[in-house]
Amino acid sequence: MLIRNLRNRADVRLEGSEEVVDGRGLVLLPGFVDLHCHLRQPGFEHKETIATGTLAAAAGGFTTVCCMPNTEPTIDTVGTLQHVVEIARQEAVVRVLPIAAVTRARRGAELSDMAELAAAGAVAFSDDGSPVASSSMMRHALEYANSFGRVVIDHCEDPALTKGGAMHEGQVSERLGLPGWPAAGEEVMVARDVALAAQTGARVHIAHVSSAGSVQVIRDAKRRGIRVTSEVTPHHLTLTDEWIERGAYDANCKVNPPLRSEGDQLALIEGLLDGTIDAIATDHAPHAMADKACEFEQAAFGISNIETAFASLMGLVHAGKLPFDLLVDKLTRSPAAVLGLDLPADDWVLVDPDAEWTVDAARLHSRGRNTPLHGHTLRGRVMLTICRGRVVYDALREAAIAS
Amino acid sequence: MTAAIKSQGPAVKAHSARNGQGHAAAEVDPDGLQPAGLPAPAPGPRRHCLDLDDYSAEEIRQVLDTADAMKEILARPVKKAPGLRGRMVVNCFYEASTRTRVSFEVAAKNLSADVVNFSAGGSSVEKGESLIDTARTLVALGANVIVIRHSMAGAPHVVARNAGAAVINAGDGRHAHPSQALLDLYTIRERLGGLAGLRVAIVGDVLHSRVARSNIHGLTRMGAEVILCGPATLLPVNLQLAGMRFEHDLDAILPQADVVMPLRIQKERAEGGLIPSLREYRQRYGVTTERLRRMRPGALIMHPGPMNPGVEIDPEVATSPQSVIESQVSNGVAIRMALLYLLAGVAV
Known part of the structure; x- marks a missing residue:
């Protein structure tokens, strides 16, 4: 394939086909790397499968996705891990790197067989969906995983502070009468993890940082030379708790950690700019309709966003809040570096930074239609995704057929 | 806002007669049962009553004035009017309630509606049917109005969005x-002649109180000032709305208040560490007979019920001349008749 007239670089020739693509107005980038998504298989195939989830990833420009182990059964044994790897080999259209559980069944009581899991392909460990609640268990997990070069990713939430919490605790939750999930519920765990990283010398990775206070704790820790890395989601960077009120209790805005205030949002962007936050990770969390079409407090947590991530983040670029090159770095090199990986040489994504499109939940490739962006027009679009040298998503052809 | 406050006069019987004029619909009354002053059902876009935050002062006044007309019906020997004849009102209660459910039922029956009562205990909810499916089923069975009480905030909004009926929120979570x-x-307007410029103290567990939240919206919209008084652990400290403020010292604010409304305190609050004990709570925030003596003469005592006598309010205070607690209950029927009529009434 020959891609010509690109905006950001000279013509590119890729092995495999003789096709010539006119790249006028388009930008060719390395395929995006997602440190954090939920593919739901095995166990929750009605929400997503490895096949549909990776199609959605391809449509979002992601060529590598790390899937979280909160499946049924939990990815906490080599057998389950191999099962996931095998399905991915047969059905995934992009690279799938499994993350295994820190503790058996994510119950926080005993460590999973971490070294064996790492040898079988687990790129990291996380009990995501829940924190590793016991500080002592977390300490041992960090020490143990560090001995063979793996990082522990923590979902930071103090269950005593967040029990029953349905949305960010603040003005909006008070107006809506919804039980609050206070920022401190995250910050005390981030602070704990930083202290444990300092104590053990092992690296900890903080998942989906959502509050200004957490950014400050991580910033201070990095300044002190403590080994901590972190990620932030597209929705925490672009949406706030006000969306829940505007949507009259729209459960598609319910996510854990919750959408927070504008001040938090600004602090998260600041964290990306000064390097406190290493990566943007989607936390793509697809759910079935029934999981969301109910009372807000009963609705499942999570947003299906892997297909809208790039476009919604381009909103920050167009608004002058985030430089384009930094956005690309936070979606490619930087998340790969968190796992100690190099970017694959044959994964590419071709984007149109200016193309506008309107999100239609019914037309997502993901089984999860749970997007708060339905009906919203975004500026920035993934046009072509190439993984391992093969075209895995092609909006150029769709556009050509449509016209 | 200022103009609206100024036009807020004392409650007078003339309201209903004045409103009746100009509403052609109200003049046609084939059964002779329509009260003289009953206005036509609300014109305009309002379909639901989910909270007061989206009611203008004018709209609130319309409900109160309509309730005046409804009180005339309630004063008759035969308390019946045809305003909801042929309409089906379903009381859909997912949470235990006596006074609110009965009040809505009586209100709907007074207006000749067909009333169906539904509580979560004896329905498909027990078999796991979703709220939306239940609501759609009720509409398919002919419901024109769904009155819903639910333990979770926003449940009425979900129903309003998904079912083709008028929805009245009869209490959702906090x-x-x-x-x-x-x-x-x-009740305040009836007793004190108006609302603008009054100072209303809501005392106690405001954090968990849906009554307090709706009252804050309604009272401030009508030009009253709201003082939320309680321990910091039971106040929604993040809430910032014009016309309201937080206080922790009940004795300091009592002499300033035109209305004092203690809220029910639940025993479980002590278990969660929100208050040390009911004893200490009563000492600091109980509306006791001693405290009653320090209130302004003519100031009102209100309580949304159900009460914990001897905890947030002394029984003597609840039955004192300043107490309007019983009026609250009987006025509740008139208000609910007004709400039902304005949202779903048939012009006769």
């Missing part, structure tokens, strides 16, 4: 209880 707030506004 969020809102608009009909209770309206009956409180009505």
